[in-house]
Amino acid sequence: MHADLMLISRSPRAVTFSLISGESLLDKSETELENDPVIYHCISRVVDRRFVFGREEKEKFRTLMRMQENFTGCRVASYCLMNNHFHILLEVPPMAEGGLSDEALLKRLSAIYSEALVAEVAAELAGARQQVKDGPGEELLLVGRIHERFTYRMHDLGEFMKGLLQRYTQWHNRMHSRTGRLWEDRFKSVIVEDGVAAKTMAAYIDLNPVRAGMVKDPADYRWSSYGEAIGGGAKGNGKKARAGLVRALRAHQGCGADDSLWANDVSREYRKLLMAGAVEKTETRTGRSGAEEARRTGKGMNAAEAAREKECASELSTGRMLQCRIRYFTDGAVIGSRSFVNEAFEKSRERFGPKRRDGARKLRGAASGAAGTLWSLKDLRKEIG
Numbered sequence: 001m002h003a004d005l006m007l008i009s010r011s012p013r014a015v016t017f018s019l020i021s022g023e024s025l026l027d028k029s030e031t032e033l034e035n036d037p038v039i040y041h042c043i044s045r046v047v048d049r050r051f052v053f054g055r056e057e058k059e060k061f062r063t064l065m066r067m068q069e070n071f072t073g074c075r076v077a078s079y080c081l082m083n084n085h086f087h088i089l090l091e092v093p094p095m096a097e098g099g100l101s102d103e104a105l106l107k108r109l110s111a112i113y114s115e116a117l118v119a120e121v122a123a124e125l126a127g128a129r130q131q132v133k134d135g136p137g138e139e140l141l142l143v144g145r146i147h148e149r150f151t152y153r154m155h156d157l158g159e160f161m162k163g164l165l166q167r168y169t170q171w172h173n174r175m176h177s178r179t180g181r182l183w184e185d186r187f188k189s190v191i192v193e194d195g196v197a198a199k200t201m202a203a204y205i206d207l208n209p210v211r212a213g214m215v216k217d218p219a220d221y222r223w224s225s226y227g228e229a230i231g232g233g234a235k236g237n238g239k240k241a242r243a244g245l246v247r248a249l250r251a252h253q254g255c256g257a258d259d260s261l262w263a264n265d266v267s268r269e270y271r272k273l274l275m276a277g278a279v280e281k282t283e284t285r286t287g288r289s290g291a292e293e294a295r296r297t298g299k300g301m302n303a304a305e306a307a308r309e310k311e312c313a314s315e316l317s318t319g320r321m322l323q324c325r326i327r328y329f330t331d332g333a334v335i336g337s338r339s340f341v342n343e344a345f346e347k348s349r350e351r352f353g354p355k356r357r358d359g360a361r362k363l364r365g366a367a368s369g370a371a372g373t374l375w376s377l378k379d380l381r382k383e384i385g
Helices: 055-072 102-109 115-130 136-151 157-175 196-206 225-231 239-253 259-286 290-297 303-321 338-347 365-370
Strands: 003-011 014-021 038-045 075-081 085-092 188-192 334-336
Touching (some): 038 196, 055 075, 075 239, 102 115, 102 136, 188 196, 196 334, 303 365, 334 338
Antiparallel strands (some): 003 014, 075 085
8 A cells, every 4th residue: 555645734835745545534633724725636446457437337427426526515627437447636625614504514415315314414403503501502512513423524535535436336336236346456646736737637637538549539528527518417518517627727816616717718728738739740740831940940930929839839748748648647646836846845854765855856758748847746767658
């Protein structure tokens, strides 16, 4: 069992990390601190990597994922369900200051529990609110105990994954008349900084079926965040997927999970990132004209044109990188800007040898297209691609 770095709390000037294994719970005393949402790239594979996910299985998994999302208060920014594994870019916000209201708690419970159980809890809460003979303090204590029976599983990466994997396994085993574990070891998780890192990771996840040769256009794969955002999910609207991708691309700018923003620049920007590699392939195959070569070298271009050409070159480099399997994105522990990764290193300095001076490691191999923009905590010298 390997240990992964998992983010406990983050504020504009402080990041606190703890080494824990994949499915372990976060330290509750730490998560009570004021902090910003934390983003993780989560991956889990079927035992023996068997191909067990067909259309029905993928639809059920997505349904359970959305139910778990509604219950826990975590947000799926992007995802892709493949035939023997899945990727989820999960945003884990802190619990609201003061906790949940009774109404909010019951709404969360309705995502995964029966109407009968929710009604039972509602009656229990109402009864506790009426017990004021011993003073309001006793009432709050009773209500708090009821809330705690459920809220400890909310706003927590480990609990989100545990609930999702267990619920799907139960359904899968029952449907296929099997017993035993379904998932290979514990899930992997990589901490992802918001901004460029989150946007790149979302695209990497949505491009899984393209890299596997299943589709040419990621919009054609329905069991992914982009496919759902374009074509709609089980209910045909894709609202959740669009809201998640808005967060993936705009969280660093303070944008909420507002699906109405998708129709503006967000959808065009994301589409451009996903399809950037196709432009590189076309240019390589057909060659460049003299005018194209001038643009490439910068000759005869004004400052604005040169800046735009530099931006295009960066997009092509990133697009080419995203066509490859990037081990850093699954095993790099922390992915983000150099300062973000170094901050993670300093907060977990005791986990590394005395000779290591900093944390940020330059991306190499197939990931070199993002070198200098994104950094990794782990230096994957072997089998980088």
